[in-house]
Amino acid sequence: MSRPQQVLASYRSLLRATRIAFDGDHRVFMAARQQVRQGYETGRTELTSEPEHYDEIDKRLEHASGVALLLRSNIVQGQLMHRKANEEPLSTGDHGIASQSDESVYKLRIHKHTELGDNDAVKGGKTSLAGTAKKIKWSNIDE
Template sequence: MALAAYRHLLRATRIAFPGDYHLLHAARTQARTGFDTLRSLDPDSEEAIKGIAHAEGVASILRHNVVQGKQVEGSDVIRLTIHEDTEKGDNDTVKNPFGKGGKVRVGGI
């Protein structure tokens, strides 16, 4: 289980940080450090199971919710690296932030 979680985490870093060697290296180093600290635990212990669940959760967030942007040279435009796993919302919470039928008025409009 731990090996599979570690592989999922490494794949997620590759997907989340394409072309950014420094951030990719830092994320993978952090993952390695996290797994090394729990290496001596019994695989069936509660702490080990929680660590594996945490790693899977981090991998899921990296894969579905992290988008990298790069500024286009000579302009204020930022290009986002959106891939097939990126979660795309429907903006319902932006349209109705106070719940069903709610309205927001800004500046007395």
């Protein structure tokens, strides 16, 4: 794949990652997309397709790939949900996990790309959560 094709693919990958990570939060979604556009426009003006810029282009492509992975797998949005005092506690629903306090709950939007690790991986001194993701049925959670 040529470098211009790689740049375009990484740009699209970042835009998809922002859509996955910030779905439902229009303000943050648009700010993230603007940040991605701005970064690529800056790269377009600073770098050319000349061989002397290949190393810098490769570094930026690697960075963009890492950012896209981080957005897809590690960003979880929480939404504050108020409830009445006489209601039963909120359980996990079709769209995420709810954590409750006295009068309000946070509903987390976990999707199929979210990295799920367990505490045992952290307690055991592992530095990577690779292979610790729990298998759950995704048909009940929004994508």
